[in-house]
Amino acid sequence: MTNESDRLGVLAKGPGDEKERELSWLDYSLASDLSPDGKTLLITESGEGGGPGYAAYLRSTDGSPAIRLGEGSTASISPDGKWAISIIHPASDPQIVLLPTSVGEPRALSREGLAAVDADWLPDGKQILFMATEPGRGMRLYLRDLEGGKPRAFTPEGYSFFRGAISPDGKHVAVRGPDRRLYLYPLAGGEPTPLPGLGPEYLVLRFAADGRSLFAQQRGVVPCPVFRYDVATGRKELWKELAPSDAAGLNSVSRVVVTPDGRTYAYSYLRALSFLQLVDGMK
Numbered sequence: 001m002t003n004e005s006d007r008l009g010v011l012a013k014g015p016g017d018e019k020e021r022e023l024s025w026l027d028y029s030l031a032s033d034l035s036p037d038g039k040t041l042l043i044t045e046s047g048e049g050g051g052p053g054y055a056a057y058l059r060s061t062d063g064s065p066a067i068r069l070g071e072g073s074t075a076s077i078s079p080d081g082k083w084a085i086s087i088i089h090p091a092s093d094p095q096i097v098l099l100p101t102s103v104g105e106p107r108a109l110s111r112e113g114l115a116a117v118d119a120d121w122l123p124d125g126k127q128i129l130f131m132a133t134e135p136g137r138g139m140r141l142y143l144r145d146l147e148g149g150k151p152r153a154f155t156p157e158g159y160s161f162f163r164g165a166i167s168p169d170g171k172h173v174a175v176r177g178p179d180r181r182l183y184l185y186p187l188a189g190g191e192p193t194p195l196p197g198l199g200p201e202y203l204v205l206r207f208a209a210d211g212r213s214l215f216a217q218q219r220g221v222v223p224c225p226v227f228r229y230d231v232a233t234g235r236k237e238l239w240k241e242l243a244p245s246d247a248a249g250l251n252s253v254s255r256v257v258v259t260p261d262g263r264t265y266a267y268s269y270l271r272a273l274s275f276l277q278l279v280d281g282m283k
Contacts, residue, residue: 003275012266014061025066031266032074034257035081038264042084044074056086069099079125087116120163123170131160154189164206174204196234209260217256224253242267249273
């Protein structure tokens with residue numbers, strides 16, 4: 001007889017750490033975002049422990065116990081660190097909710113007929129960018145002012161964005177187009193600019209603090225290579241290769257998050273273990 005066990009875990013290297021630290025909380029921990037100072041990690045628990053609607057947790061990168069923020073699939077931490085974006089009922093009736101990271105009450109944003117898939121903060125902390133579908137239309141990108149007003153679509157259908165990949169000046173976001181190619185898209189509208197050298201197998205992780213380079217992950221490779229990509233020249237330079245030191249059952253390295261200064265990072269890994277048991281005397 002065999003027993004199969006899948007687990008999604010998180011490893012992180014926090015400020016001042018000499019080596020990576022295990023920051024998994026329950027059974028299926030997905031790294032969602034890091035605070036700019038690298039001291040706080042946002043986690044989605046999407047397995048048995050998280051429940052059918054998933055659960056949002058905040059955990060210090062020093063290894064302190066995690067704090068449950070609420071329900072949903074987490075997206076990102078606000079620039080001031082006071083709020084986290086979560087999407088509740090992600091599989092049935094998705095809605096964007098802002099969860100306080102300390103005191104306060106959750107703030108649910110009206111759906112406006114849109115089914116949100118993912119969201120991120122603009123650098124000013126006053127707007128969010130999100131991708132969503134509406135009845136009869138495909139996926140596209142929207143902007144929403146948190147002080148009021150309705151969401152505004154600024155791309156055609158078929159575009160998705162990379163969480164964390166909004167430029168520091170708030171003018172561009174890295175996206176994947178309908179052709180699977182990667183682009184920089186102006187938030188004010190207009191034509192996207194191709195990112196040569198980043199093919200469909202790449203994920204953009206974040207703009208670096210200088211605004212001139214991006215961190216990009218190559219999918220489907222273990223150890224997982226992460227590059228620093230120069231937007232102006234298209235030149236890639238290997239930054240790190242990420243993988244747990246224990247390779248037993250290692251299936252993949254998935255979500256990678258990094259601070260703009262590149263000093264702190266975290267990533268999720270999938271481990272699939274099989275246990276073989278011999279049973280005697282069965283009739």
